[in-house]
Amino acid sequence: MTVITQPEMVQAEKPAILKSVAKIALIGNPNSGKTSLFNQLTGLNQKVGNFPGVTVDKKTGYSQLTPTLKAQIIDLPGTYSLYPKSLDERVIIDLLYDPQSKHYPDLVIVTADASNLKRNLLLYTQLADLQIPVVLALNMVDLAESEGVKIDVPALHRALGVPIIPMNARKGVGMAALKIVASQQPEISTVPFFDIPEELQPALQSIKQRFDLATDYLALQYAHQYRSLKFLSEADVQWLDKLLTENNFHSNTLQGKETIARYVRINELLLDVVRVEKVQKDEKFSNRLDQILTHKIFGYLIFFAILFMVFQAVFAWASYPMDLIDLGITNLNGLIQDNFSGPLINLLTEGIIAGLGGVLIFVPQIAVLFAFIAILEETGYMARVTFMMDRIMRKFGLNGKSVVPLISGVACAVPAIMSARTIENWKDRMITIFVTPLMSCSARIPVYTVLIALVVPETYYFGFLNLQGIVLMGLYLVGFLAAIFSALLLKVLLKARERSYFIMEFPTYKMPRWKNVGLTIFEKSKTFVLEAGKVIVAVSIILWVLASYGPGNAFEEAEQLALTEAKVENLDEVQTENRIASHQLESSYAGIIGRSIEPAIKPLGYDWKIGIALLTSFAAREVFVGTISTIYSIGEEENVSTLKNKLLSEKDDNGEPFFNLARSFSLMIFYLFAMQCISTLAIVRRETKSWTWPLAQLVYMSGLAYVMAFITYQVLK
Incomplete structure (x- = not known):
C-alpha cells in the first residue's frame, strides 16, 4: 500500500484552523469500519441520544484533535448512498441538507473500505457534489493489501481533490494523521462527479432561489426528497410539489440514471489509481468458514451451541463477583445499623441500599452477556445469524432484518424497536415492533437468576453443564418461540400488499477489537x-x-x-x-x-x-x-x-x-x-x-x- 506524507494529503494552500469546537459527522457504508473509527476518536467520551425530531439512536462523543481543539463527533447511520432506503437513514439527509441547522457539521469524514472502493466511493461522490468539506478515511488498507489491491493514494488525492488518510481504524493506524487533517478546514472539492441534465435547470434554479441553496446538486436533492425533509414547512412542500409536477420531474428514473452515471465516472477514475497485482483466491477464509457456519443444518446447531455456552457463562463466570457484591451490601448495611439508628437510617438501609443492592448484584451477569454479544458482532458472526434466521422468519411473517431487533431485544426492547426502522415493509415492521418485547431483555435477568438460584440446584453434568444455565437458556428460547408464534398470528390478522425483501452484505471475519x-x-x-x-x-x-x-x-x-x-x-x-x-x-x-x-x-x-x-x-x-x-x-x-x-x-x-x-x-x-x-x-x-x-x-x-x-x-x- 502506498503511504503518503502529511503535506501530500492536504491541499497546497495552508488551510484555516477551525476556530471553535468543530462538529464532525462520520458517514460510510455498513461494514466500512465507521464504528471502530468512532470508538477510536471518542474512547469513553461518548453518549447515546436521539436525533432531533426522530427516535433514531444518535451516538455522539468528543475527541481532542489537537491540544487546543476539541471536536464533537456525530456517528451517522450506515448507508450506501444519499437516497435513503430506511427510516433511520433519513436522519442523514435532514442533517446534511439544512445548512442553517445548529447541528450542521463543519466537516464530514467518509469511511471507505479500501478493498472495495468502487462501491464505497458512490456515497463520497454525492457528498462532494454537495460541496461539503470532506476527508476520505481510506480504511482497512491492510486487508486490501493482503488481497493484492494496490491504491495510488497521491493519484487518488489529485483526482478527488480532498485529503485522503490511509488507515486501519480497528488498530488505530492513521489516527494521528486524521486528527491533524480534521483540525484544519479542508478545501471543498471542486471536482463535479455528476452533470445535471440541462432540462432540469429551470426547476433547480427556482428551488435554489427560494431556499437560498449554494449548489445545484443540493437543489436536486430537495426535488428528490422534499417529502422526507422534516425541516421544510407544509407550504414549502406544496410549492415543491406543484413546481415538480409542472416540470414533469420523475424522481425514480432520474435517481437510477444518476447512479449509473456516477459509477461510470468511478470506474474511469479507479482505472488510473487502483491495480490488482494478484488474482484473489476463489475460496477465501471467510467463504470457507461460511460453508460451515451458515450450513442449513450445522449452522443452526453451531448457533444454538454458542447460545448454550453464553447462558452457561452467565451463571458460571458471574457467580464469584455476584457473591462478593452481595456480601459487600450485607456488610455495609450491618455496619450502618451497628453504628446508627433512627427512621432515616432505616430508610437508607431497608429502602435505598436494599433496593440498589438488588440491581448491583446483577451487573456481572449483564457484563458477561454483553461481552458475548459484542464479540459476536465484532467478529462478523452476528450478520450470518441474521442471514440464517431469514429462512425461518419468513414463515412467520417476518424477514431476516427482523432478527436484528429480536436479538437486540435481549439487551433492551427500546433500542431494539427503534432498529426496526431498517425494515422497509410496513407489515413486517409492525409485526417486529409488536413481538420484540417478548424477547427476554436484560431487565428480566435479575428476576430469572434470583428465582432460578432459589429452586434450581447448582448441579453440573459432565463436569461443565450447569443446570441453572440450561434453565436460563430455556426461558430465553420460550420467549423467542412466543415472539415468532405471535408474529404468525399477526401475519394472518394484518393485511398488506407490500412485498418484503432481504439484502445483506457479509463483513469478513475478523478478530474482535x-x-x-x-x-x-x-x-x-x-x-x-x-x-x-x-x-x-x-x-x-x-x-x-x-x-x-x-x-x-x-x-x-x-x-x-x-x-x-x-x-x-x-x-x-x-x-x-x-x-x-x-x-x-x-x-x-x-x-x-x-x-x-x-x-x-x-x-x-x-x-x-x-x-x-x-x-x-x-x-x-x-x-x-x-x-x-x-x-x-x-x-x-x-x-x-x-x-x-x-x-x-x-x-x-x-x-x-x-x-x-x-x-x-x-x-x-x-x-x-x-x-x-x-x-x-x-x-x-x-x-x-x-x-x-x-x-x-x-x-x-x-x-x-x-x-x-x-x-x-x-x-x-
Missing part, C-alpha cells in the same frame, strides 16, 4: 445501573414509606395483636419482634394495596407481597428484585442476611418454603410474557404514531402472562 468490546460492556453496564438505579431509588423510597406507615392507629393495633399472639404461643424476644414487624407490614399502606389485589393473583400462587412487586414492576421489570429486597428488609433485625437467604426463609401459611418450584416458575413465566416497561410502551407509541399498538401490546402480553403463569403454577404445584 477488544477495546470496542470493553466499551460495549462498560456502556451497557453503566446504562443498566444508572437507568435502573433512578427508578429503583424512587420506588424504594416510596415503598419504604408505604411499608413503614399505616392509616390511623393501624400500627399500634397490629403491635398489640402480635404481642397477644406471642404471649399465647410463648415466643422469644426475637420471634416476637419479627411477629410485630410482620403484622405492621400487613397493616401498612403497602400491605393494604397488596391485600386489595391478592384475590386476583392468588390463582397464580402469589401473595400480597408479590402483588406489590408486580405493581411496582410496571415502571420497569428490574424493580421486582429491588421491591422484594425492600419488602423483606422492613423490620428485620440488624445485620440482615443476603437477599437469597431472605427469600429462602420466607414461609407460606402452612410453614413450607414460600418460593417453591411451582411459585418460582410461575413468577418467571409471568415476567417472561408480561409487558412491564413504560419506556417500551412509550417508544412503540412514537414509532407507530398511534396508541393502538402499545395498548394492544399491553393487553395481549398481560393476558398471555396471566394465563401461562396460571397454567405453570397449577401444573407444578
Whole structure:
C-alpha cells in the first residue's frame, strides 16, 4: 500500500484552523469500519441520544484533535448512498441538507473500505457534489493489501481533490494523521462527479432561489426528497410539489440514471489509481468458514451451541463477583445499623441500599452477556445469524432484518424497536415492533437468576453443564418461540400488499477489537445501573414509606395483636419482634394495596407481597428484585442476611418454603410474557404514531402472562 506524507494529503494552500469546537459527522457504508473509527476518536467520551425530531439512536462523543481543539463527533447511520432506503437513514439527509441547522457539521469524514472502493466511493461522490468539506478515511488498507489491491493514494488525492488518510481504524493506524487533517478546514472539492441534465435547470434554479441553496446538486436533492425533509414547512412542500409536477420531474428514473452515471465516472477514475497485482483466491477464509457456519443444518446447531455456552457463562463466570457484591451490601448495611439508628437510617438501609443492592448484584451477569454479544458482532458472526434466521422468519411473517431487533431485544426492547426502522415493509415492521418485547431483555435477568438460584440446584453434568444455565437458556428460547408464534398470528390478522425483501452484505471475519468490546460492556453496564438505579431509588423510597406507615392507629393495633399472639404461643424476644414487624407490614399502606389485589393473583400462587412487586414492576421489570429486597428488609433485625437467604426463609401459611418450584416458575413465566416497561410502551407509541399498538401490546402480553403463569403454577404445584 502506498503511504503518503502529511503535506501530500492536504491541499497546497495552508488551510484555516477551525476556530471553535468543530462538529464532525462520520458517514460510510455498513461494514466500512465507521464504528471502530468512532470508538477510536471518542474512547469513553461518548453518549447515546436521539436525533432531533426522530427516535433514531444518535451516538455522539468528543475527541481532542489537537491540544487546543476539541471536536464533537456525530456517528451517522450506515448507508450506501444519499437516497435513503430506511427510516433511520433519513436522519442523514435532514442533517446534511439544512445548512442553517445548529447541528450542521463543519466537516464530514467518509469511511471507505479500501478493498472495495468502487462501491464505497458512490456515497463520497454525492457528498462532494454537495460541496461539503470532506476527508476520505481510506480504511482497512491492510486487508486490501493482503488481497493484492494496490491504491495510488497521491493519484487518488489529485483526482478527488480532498485529503485522503490511509488507515486501519480497528488498530488505530492513521489516527494521528486524521486528527491533524480534521483540525484544519479542508478545501471543498471542486471536482463535479455528476452533470445535471440541462432540462432540469429551470426547476433547480427556482428551488435554489427560494431556499437560498449554494449548489445545484443540493437543489436536486430537495426535488428528490422534499417529502422526507422534516425541516421544510407544509407550504414549502406544496410549492415543491406543484413546481415538480409542472416540470414533469420523475424522481425514480432520474435517481437510477444518476447512479449509473456516477459509477461510470468511478470506474474511469479507479482505472488510473487502483491495480490488482494478484488474482484473489476463489475460496477465501471467510467463504470457507461460511460453508460451515451458515450450513442449513450445522449452522443452526453451531448457533444454538454458542447460545448454550453464553447462558452457561452467565451463571458460571458471574457467580464469584455476584457473591462478593452481595456480601459487600450485607456488610455495609450491618455496619450502618451497628453504628446508627433512627427512621432515616432505616430508610437508607431497608429502602435505598436494599433496593440498589438488588440491581448491583446483577451487573456481572449483564457484563458477561454483553461481552458475548459484542464479540459476536465484532467478529462478523452476528450478520450470518441474521442471514440464517431469514429462512425461518419468513414463515412467520417476518424477514431476516427482523432478527436484528429480536436479538437486540435481549439487551433492551427500546433500542431494539427503534432498529426496526431498517425494515422497509410496513407489515413486517409492525409485526417486529409488536413481538420484540417478548424477547427476554436484560431487565428480566435479575428476576430469572434470583428465582432460578432459589429452586434450581447448582448441579453440573459432565463436569461443565450447569443446570441453572440450561434453565436460563430455556426461558430465553420460550420467549423467542412466543415472539415468532405471535408474529404468525399477526401475519394472518394484518393485511398488506407490500412485498418484503432481504439484502445483506457479509463483513469478513475478523478478530474482535477488544477495546470496542470493553466499551460495549462498560456502556451497557453503566446504562443498566444508572437507568435502573433512578427508578429503583424512587420506588424504594416510596415503598419504604408505604411499608413503614399505616392509616390511623393501624400500627399500634397490629403491635398489640402480635404481642397477644406471642404471649399465647410463648415466643422469644426475637420471634416476637419479627411477629410485630410482620403484622405492621400487613397493616401498612403497602400491605393494604397488596391485600386489595391478592384475590386476583392468588390463582397464580402469589401473595400480597408479590402483588406489590408486580405493581411496582410496571415502571420497569428490574424493580421486582429491588421491591422484594425492600419488602423483606422492613423490620428485620440488624445485620440482615443476603437477599437469597431472605427469600429462602420466607414461609407460606402452612410453614413450607414460600418460593417453591411451582411459585418460582410461575413468577418467571409471568415476567417472561408480561409487558412491564413504560419506556417500551412509550417508544412503540412514537414509532407507530398511534396508541393502538402499545395498548394492544399491553393487553395481549398481560393476558398471555396471566394465563401461562396460571397454567405453570397449577401444573407444578
